[in-house]
Amino acid sequence: MSGILVLDIVLLALILITAVATVEVRSLYSAVMLSSIYSLLMACFWVAMDAVDVAYTEAAVGAGISTILLIGTLVLTGSVETVRKAVSWPALAICAAAGGFLIFGTLDMPRYGDRDAPANRHPIYEGYTTQNVPKADGKSAQDVKRFEEEQAAIAQQQAGKHPGEPAAEHAHGAEHTDFFHGHVPNQVTSIIVAYRGYDTMFETAVILTAGMSLILLLRGRRGNPQRGGLL
Protein backbone atom coordinates (compact mmCIF):
# COMPACT_ATOMS: atom_id res chain seq x y z
CA MET A 1 0.00 0.00 0.00
CA SER A 2 1.57 3.22 -1.12
CA GLY A 3 1.83 6.30 1.05
CA ILE A 4 -0.33 8.33 -1.33
CA LEU A 5 -3.12 5.79 -1.03
CA VAL A 6 -2.98 5.94 2.78
CA LEU A 7 -3.06 9.75 2.59
CA ASP A 8 -6.05 9.64 0.22
CA ILE A 9 -7.97 7.25 2.44
CA VAL A 10 -7.29 9.30 5.58
CA LEU A 11 -8.25 12.56 3.87
CA LEU A 12 -11.41 11.14 2.33
CA ALA A 13 -12.44 9.62 5.66
CA LEU A 14 -11.97 12.98 7.37
CA ILE A 15 -13.93 14.70 4.59
CA LEU A 16 -16.77 12.22 5.00
CA ILE A 17 -16.82 12.67 8.79
CA THR A 18 -16.83 16.46 8.42
CA ALA A 19 -19.63 16.35 5.86
CA VAL A 20 -21.84 14.20 8.11
CA ALA A 21 -21.04 16.39 11.11
CA THR A 22 -21.95 19.52 9.11
CA VAL A 23 -25.36 18.09 8.38
CA GLU A 24 -25.97 16.78 11.87
CA VAL A 25 -24.83 19.68 14.04
CA ARG A 26 -27.58 21.96 15.34
CA SER A 27 -25.69 25.18 15.97
CA LEU A 28 -25.32 26.96 12.65
CA TYR A 29 -22.07 28.61 13.68
CA SER A 30 -20.61 25.16 14.23
CA ALA A 31 -21.97 24.10 10.84
CA VAL A 32 -20.26 27.04 9.17
CA MET A 33 -16.95 26.26 10.82
CA LEU A 34 -17.30 22.59 9.89
CA SER A 35 -17.96 23.49 6.26
CA SER A 36 -14.84 25.63 6.39
CA ILE A 37 -12.88 22.65 7.67
CA TYR A 38 -14.47 20.57 4.92
CA SER A 39 -13.17 23.03 2.32
CA LEU A 40 -9.71 22.99 3.84
CA LEU A 41 -9.62 19.19 3.75
CA MET A 42 -10.82 19.27 0.15
CA ALA A 43 -7.99 21.68 -0.63
CA CYS A 44 -5.52 19.20 0.87
CA PHE A 45 -7.09 16.49 -1.24
CA TRP A 46 -6.77 18.57 -4.41
CA VAL A 47 -3.09 19.09 -3.62
CA ALA A 48 -2.71 15.33 -3.26
CA MET A 49 -4.29 15.04 -6.73
CA ASP A 50 -1.79 17.56 -8.16
CA ALA A 51 -4.55 20.11 -8.87
CA VAL A 52 -2.81 22.98 -7.16
CA ASP A 53 -4.84 25.76 -8.75
CA VAL A 54 -8.09 24.15 -7.69
CA ALA A 55 -6.71 23.68 -4.19
CA TYR A 56 -5.72 27.34 -4.08
CA THR A 57 -9.21 28.45 -5.04
CA GLU A 58 -10.85 26.00 -2.67
CA ALA A 59 -8.75 27.25 0.24
CA ALA A 60 -9.24 30.92 -0.58
CA VAL A 61 -12.93 30.81 -1.51
CA GLY A 62 -14.35 27.76 0.26
CA ALA A 63 -12.46 27.98 3.52
CA GLY A 64 -11.97 31.74 3.55
CA ILE A 65 -14.54 34.00 1.96
CA SER A 66 -17.61 31.76 2.08
CA THR A 67 -17.10 31.16 5.78
CA ILE A 68 -16.93 34.88 6.43
CA LEU A 69 -20.00 35.57 4.29
CA LEU A 70 -21.96 32.75 5.91
CA ILE A 71 -21.11 34.10 9.35
CA GLY A 72 -22.18 37.55 8.20
CA THR A 73 -25.47 36.06 7.03
CA LEU A 74 -25.98 34.28 10.34
CA VAL A 75 -25.56 37.60 12.11
CA LEU A 76 -28.56 38.81 10.12
CA THR A 77 -30.75 35.73 10.26
CA GLY A 78 -30.13 33.81 13.47
CA SER A 79 -27.78 31.11 14.54
CA VAL A 80 -29.94 28.19 15.66
CA GLU A 81 -31.55 25.73 13.32
CA THR A 82 -35.28 25.29 13.74
CA VAL A 83 -36.38 21.94 15.11
CA ARG A 84 -36.59 19.39 12.35
CA LYS A 85 -39.09 16.64 11.81
CA ALA A 86 -38.06 13.03 11.86
CA VAL A 87 -36.35 11.56 8.81
CA SER A 88 -38.37 12.14 5.65
CA TRP A 89 -38.18 8.83 3.83
CA PRO A 90 -39.18 10.05 0.33
CA ALA A 91 -36.51 12.77 0.51
CA LEU A 92 -33.94 10.24 1.68
CA ALA A 93 -34.91 7.90 -1.15
CA ILE A 94 -34.59 10.66 -3.76
CA CYS A 95 -31.20 11.72 -2.41
CA ALA A 96 -29.95 8.14 -2.32
CA ALA A 97 -31.18 7.53 -5.86
CA ALA A 98 -29.55 10.71 -7.19
CA GLY A 99 -26.29 9.89 -5.42
CA GLY A 100 -26.42 6.34 -6.71
CA PHE A 101 -26.90 7.55 -10.28
CA LEU A 102 -23.95 9.92 -9.94
CA ILE A 103 -21.73 7.14 -8.63
CA PHE A 104 -22.99 4.89 -11.43
CA GLY A 105 -22.04 7.63 -13.89
CA THR A 106 -18.47 7.75 -12.61
CA LEU A 107 -18.03 4.08 -13.48
CA ASP A 108 -17.70 5.08 -17.13
CA MET A 109 -14.89 7.50 -16.39
CA PRO A 110 -11.29 6.44 -16.96
CA ARG A 111 -9.25 5.52 -13.93
CA TYR A 112 -7.50 8.35 -12.14
CA GLY A 113 -4.12 9.05 -13.72
CA ASP A 114 -4.82 6.73 -16.65
CA ARG A 115 -2.43 7.62 -19.44
CA ASP A 116 -4.89 6.29 -22.04
CA ALA A 117 -7.65 8.60 -20.81
CA PRO A 118 -9.09 10.89 -23.52
CA ALA A 119 -7.89 13.94 -21.64
CA ASN A 120 -4.32 12.70 -21.93
CA ARG A 121 -4.54 11.38 -25.49
CA HIS A 122 -6.49 14.13 -27.19
CA PRO A 123 -4.72 14.99 -30.47
CA ILE A 124 -4.69 18.78 -29.96
CA TYR A 125 -3.56 18.59 -26.36
CA GLU A 126 -0.37 20.45 -27.24
CA GLY A 127 -2.36 23.18 -28.93
CA TYR A 128 -4.32 23.83 -25.77
CA THR A 129 -1.31 24.30 -23.57
CA THR A 130 1.18 26.16 -25.73
CA GLN A 131 0.65 29.67 -26.96
CA ASN A 132 2.46 29.49 -30.27
CA VAL A 133 1.38 33.04 -31.11
CA PRO A 134 0.95 32.45 -34.83
CA LYS A 135 -1.53 35.26 -35.17
CA ALA A 136 0.96 38.15 -35.29
CA ASP A 137 2.10 37.69 -38.87
CA GLY A 138 -0.99 35.94 -40.13
CA LYS A 139 0.46 32.43 -40.20
CA SER A 140 -1.88 29.51 -39.82
CA ALA A 141 -1.32 26.83 -37.23
CA GLN A 142 -0.08 24.45 -39.95
CA ASP A 143 2.48 27.01 -41.07
CA VAL A 144 3.72 27.37 -37.53
CA LYS A 145 3.91 23.62 -37.10
CA ARG A 146 5.85 23.22 -40.33
CA PHE A 147 8.13 26.07 -39.31
CA GLU A 148 8.78 24.44 -35.97
CA GLU A 149 9.50 21.09 -37.63
CA GLU A 150 11.95 22.79 -39.98
CA GLN A 151 13.59 24.54 -37.08
CA ALA A 152 13.82 21.27 -35.18
CA ALA A 153 15.36 19.57 -38.23
CA ILE A 154 17.87 22.41 -38.62
CA ALA A 155 18.66 22.22 -34.93
CA GLN A 156 19.17 18.49 -35.23
CA GLN A 157 21.50 18.94 -38.20
CA GLN A 158 23.48 21.56 -36.39
CA ALA A 159 23.60 19.42 -33.32
CA GLY A 160 25.00 16.65 -35.51
CA LYS A 161 27.65 18.99 -36.92
CA HIS A 162 28.60 20.46 -33.58
CA PRO A 163 27.90 17.87 -30.93
CA GLY A 164 28.93 20.20 -28.15
CA GLU A 165 26.32 22.83 -28.96
CA PRO A 166 22.95 22.73 -27.23
CA ALA A 167 20.19 22.14 -29.77
CA ALA A 168 17.49 23.88 -27.81
CA GLU A 169 19.05 27.28 -28.40
CA HIS A 170 18.31 26.97 -32.10
CA ALA A 171 14.91 25.39 -31.78
CA HIS A 172 13.44 28.36 -29.98
CA GLY A 173 13.33 31.82 -31.46
CA ALA A 174 16.57 33.44 -30.44
CA GLU A 175 15.67 36.62 -32.30
CA HIS A 176 13.17 37.56 -29.58
CA THR A 177 13.97 38.23 -25.97
CA ASP A 178 11.14 35.88 -25.12
CA PHE A 179 11.43 34.71 -21.55
CA PHE A 180 8.43 32.41 -21.80
CA HIS A 181 9.24 30.82 -25.18
CA GLY A 182 5.81 31.71 -26.45
CA HIS A 183 3.74 30.32 -23.63
CA VAL A 184 3.39 31.03 -19.94
CA PRO A 185 4.59 28.32 -17.57
CA ASN A 186 1.29 27.90 -15.75
CA GLN A 187 -0.92 25.91 -18.10
CA VAL A 188 -4.03 26.59 -16.05
CA THR A 189 -3.65 30.35 -16.41
CA SER A 190 -2.79 29.86 -20.04
CA ILE A 191 -6.04 28.03 -20.67
CA ILE A 192 -8.23 30.21 -18.47
CA VAL A 193 -6.98 33.58 -19.63
CA ALA A 194 -5.78 33.02 -23.18
CA TYR A 195 -7.54 30.00 -24.60
CA ARG A 196 -10.83 30.72 -22.83
CA GLY A 197 -10.46 34.47 -22.50
CA TYR A 198 -14.09 35.23 -23.36
CA ASP A 199 -15.29 32.75 -20.78
CA THR A 200 -13.23 34.34 -18.03
CA MET A 201 -14.31 37.82 -19.08
CA PHE A 202 -17.96 36.95 -18.69
CA GLU A 203 -17.22 35.19 -15.41
CA THR A 204 -15.79 38.46 -14.17
CA ALA A 205 -18.89 40.22 -15.45
CA VAL A 206 -21.02 37.70 -13.55
CA ILE A 207 -19.16 38.53 -10.33
CA LEU A 208 -19.75 42.22 -10.99
CA THR A 209 -23.43 41.49 -11.62
CA ALA A 210 -23.65 39.63 -8.31
CA GLY A 211 -22.14 42.61 -6.50
CA MET A 212 -24.50 45.02 -8.25
CA SER A 213 -27.54 42.89 -7.44
CA LEU A 214 -26.51 42.81 -3.81
CA ILE A 215 -26.09 46.58 -3.78
CA LEU A 216 -29.54 47.06 -5.32
CA LEU A 217 -31.14 44.60 -2.91
CA LEU A 218 -29.47 45.49 0.37
CA ARG A 219 -27.97 48.94 0.19
CA GLY A 220 -29.99 51.50 2.06
CA ARG A 221 -32.65 49.01 3.13
CA ARG A 222 -31.58 48.97 6.78
CA GLY A 223 -30.02 51.52 9.01
CA ASN A 224 -29.49 54.58 6.87
CA PRO A 225 -32.10 54.83 4.13
CA GLN A 226 -30.75 58.13 2.90
CA ARG A 227 -27.54 56.47 1.77
CA GLY A 228 -29.12 54.06 -0.68
CA GLY A 229 -28.43 53.63 -4.37
CA LEU A 230 -25.32 53.15 -6.43
CA LEU A 231 -22.32 55.27 -5.53
Add this chain to the structure above:
Amino acid sequence: MKDNVLMRVAARWNIPFMVMFALYTQVHGELGPGGGFQAGVIIAAAFILYGMVFGAAEMRRIVPRKVTDIAAVLGVLIYAGTGVYALLNGYQFMDHVALMPSNPGAAEPWGMTSVEYGVGITVSAVMITIFNEITEGTDEPRLGGDTEIVPAPQENKTEIG
Protein backbone atom coordinates in the same frame (compact mmCIF):
# COMPACT_ATOMS: atom_id res chain seq x y z
CA MET B 1 -14.45 42.72 19.03
CA LYS B 2 -12.68 46.04 19.27
CA ASP B 3 -12.05 45.44 22.96
CA ASN B 4 -10.41 42.08 22.41
CA VAL B 5 -6.68 42.74 22.62
CA LEU B 6 -5.74 39.34 21.26
CA MET B 7 -7.86 39.72 18.14
CA ARG B 8 -6.66 43.24 17.56
CA VAL B 9 -2.99 42.34 17.81
CA ALA B 10 -3.40 39.17 15.75
CA ALA B 11 -5.22 41.08 13.03
CA ARG B 12 -2.64 43.84 12.99
CA TRP B 13 0.12 41.27 12.56
CA ASN B 14 -1.68 39.15 10.00
CA ILE B 15 -3.17 41.71 7.65
CA PRO B 16 0.13 42.92 6.12
CA PHE B 17 1.16 39.34 5.37
CA MET B 18 -2.22 38.59 3.82
CA VAL B 19 -2.01 41.64 1.58
CA MET B 20 1.57 40.75 0.65
CA PHE B 21 0.59 37.18 -0.17
CA ALA B 22 -2.33 38.43 -2.25
CA LEU B 23 -0.02 40.68 -4.23
CA TYR B 24 2.40 37.78 -4.71
CA THR B 25 -0.44 35.64 -6.01
CA GLN B 26 -1.55 38.42 -8.33
CA VAL B 27 1.89 39.16 -9.75
CA HIS B 28 2.85 35.51 -10.20
CA GLY B 29 -0.47 34.49 -11.70
CA GLU B 30 1.00 33.36 -15.00
CA LEU B 31 4.01 31.65 -13.42
CA GLY B 32 2.57 29.56 -10.59
CA PRO B 33 -0.73 28.50 -9.13
CA GLY B 34 -3.18 31.23 -8.40
CA GLY B 35 -4.10 34.32 -10.32
CA GLY B 36 -6.39 37.28 -10.26
CA PHE B 37 -9.38 35.54 -8.72
CA GLN B 38 -7.48 34.02 -5.80
CA ALA B 39 -5.52 37.23 -5.22
CA GLY B 40 -8.71 39.26 -5.17
CA VAL B 41 -10.30 36.91 -2.67
CA ILE B 42 -7.26 36.95 -0.38
CA ILE B 43 -6.92 40.72 -0.41
CA ALA B 44 -10.64 41.02 0.29
CA ALA B 45 -10.23 38.57 3.17
CA ALA B 46 -7.52 40.81 4.63
CA PHE B 47 -9.85 43.82 4.55
CA ILE B 48 -12.78 41.82 5.87
CA LEU B 49 -10.64 40.60 8.77
CA TYR B 50 -9.96 44.23 9.52
CA GLY B 51 -13.66 44.97 9.32
CA MET B 52 -14.54 42.10 11.65
CA VAL B 53 -12.05 43.12 14.29
CA PHE B 54 -12.35 46.88 14.17
CA GLY B 55 -16.00 47.14 13.19
CA ALA B 56 -17.86 47.49 9.93
CA ALA B 57 -18.13 51.25 10.27
CA GLU B 58 -14.37 51.53 10.55
CA MET B 59 -14.04 49.28 7.51
CA ARG B 60 -16.35 51.54 5.51
CA ARG B 61 -14.19 54.45 6.61
CA ILE B 62 -10.95 53.02 5.19
CA VAL B 63 -12.62 51.49 2.10
CA PRO B 64 -15.48 53.82 1.21
CA ARG B 65 -18.29 52.46 -0.90
CA LYS B 66 -17.41 54.77 -3.70
CA VAL B 67 -13.99 53.11 -3.97
CA THR B 68 -15.35 49.56 -4.09
CA ASP B 69 -18.13 50.50 -6.50
CA ILE B 70 -15.75 52.13 -8.91
CA ALA B 71 -13.11 49.41 -8.53
CA ALA B 72 -15.62 46.65 -9.27
CA VAL B 73 -16.53 48.27 -12.56
CA LEU B 74 -12.96 49.28 -13.30
CA GLY B 75 -11.76 45.67 -13.17
CA VAL B 76 -14.21 44.51 -15.82
CA LEU B 77 -13.31 47.60 -17.81
CA ILE B 78 -9.61 46.68 -17.69
CA TYR B 79 -10.39 43.15 -18.81
CA ALA B 80 -12.66 44.15 -21.65
CA GLY B 81 -10.47 47.15 -22.44
CA THR B 82 -7.50 44.85 -23.09
CA GLY B 83 -9.62 43.12 -25.69
CA VAL B 84 -10.97 46.32 -27.19
CA TYR B 85 -7.44 47.76 -27.40
CA ALA B 86 -6.48 44.87 -29.66
CA LEU B 87 -9.66 45.44 -31.66
CA LEU B 88 -8.82 49.12 -32.19
CA ASN B 89 -5.33 48.20 -33.35
CA GLY B 90 -6.61 45.92 -36.07
CA TYR B 91 -6.27 42.61 -34.27
CA GLN B 92 -8.94 40.21 -33.14
CA PHE B 93 -10.73 40.90 -29.89
CA MET B 94 -8.62 39.73 -26.93
CA ASP B 95 -5.61 39.05 -29.16
CA HIS B 96 -2.89 40.02 -26.71
CA VAL B 97 -0.30 40.25 -29.47
CA ALA B 98 -1.59 43.78 -30.05
CA LEU B 99 0.05 44.89 -26.83
CA MET B 100 3.52 44.32 -28.25
CA PRO B 101 3.38 43.44 -31.96
CA SER B 102 7.19 43.39 -32.28
CA ASN B 103 7.47 40.57 -29.78
CA PRO B 104 4.38 38.35 -29.77
CA GLY B 105 5.85 35.85 -27.33
CA ALA B 106 6.23 38.48 -24.64
CA ALA B 107 2.94 40.20 -25.49
CA GLU B 108 0.94 37.15 -24.51
CA PRO B 109 2.08 37.20 -20.85
CA TRP B 110 1.58 40.96 -20.77
CA GLY B 111 -1.99 40.56 -21.92
CA MET B 112 -2.59 37.83 -19.36
CA THR B 113 -1.16 40.01 -16.62
CA SER B 114 -3.40 42.90 -17.56
CA VAL B 115 -6.43 40.65 -17.67
CA GLU B 116 -5.53 39.10 -14.31
CA TYR B 117 -5.30 42.54 -12.75
CA GLY B 118 -8.79 43.26 -14.01
CA VAL B 119 -10.13 40.06 -12.48
CA GLY B 120 -8.34 40.73 -9.19
CA ILE B 121 -9.67 44.26 -8.85
CA THR B 122 -13.25 43.24 -9.60
CA VAL B 123 -13.23 40.21 -7.32
CA SER B 124 -11.72 42.04 -4.35
CA ALA B 125 -14.08 44.98 -4.74
CA VAL B 126 -17.15 42.78 -5.04
CA MET B 127 -16.16 40.65 -2.04
CA ILE B 128 -15.66 43.76 0.08
CA THR B 129 -18.98 45.09 -1.20
CA ILE B 130 -20.75 41.89 -0.20
CA PHE B 131 -19.31 42.13 3.31
CA ASN B 132 -20.16 45.82 3.52
CA GLU B 133 -23.75 45.29 2.45
CA ILE B 134 -24.31 42.28 4.69
CA THR B 135 -23.01 44.12 7.73
CA GLU B 136 -24.87 47.30 6.90
CA GLY B 137 -26.89 48.46 9.85
CA THR B 138 -24.82 46.47 12.30
CA ASP B 139 -22.07 48.17 14.16
CA GLU B 140 -19.92 45.08 13.82
CA PRO B 141 -20.60 41.45 13.05
CA ARG B 142 -21.06 39.68 16.34
CA LEU B 143 -19.53 36.27 16.30
CA GLY B 144 -20.40 35.02 19.75
CA GLY B 145 -23.68 33.32 18.83
CA ASP B 146 -25.49 36.56 19.48
CA THR B 147 -28.07 37.32 16.83
CA GLU B 148 -29.12 40.70 18.08
CA ILE B 149 -28.61 43.40 15.47
CA VAL B 150 -27.07 46.54 16.78
CA PRO B 151 -28.53 49.59 15.02
CA ALA B 152 -26.03 51.82 13.30
CA PRO B 153 -25.25 55.04 15.10
CA GLN B 154 -26.90 58.03 13.52
CA GLU B 155 -24.35 59.82 11.43
CA ASN B 156 -23.61 63.38 12.24
CA LYS B 157 -23.74 65.15 8.92
CA THR B 158 -22.08 68.35 10.01
CA GLU B 159 -19.07 66.40 11.18
CA ILE B 160 -18.55 64.80 7.78
CA GLY B 161 -19.03 67.87 5.63
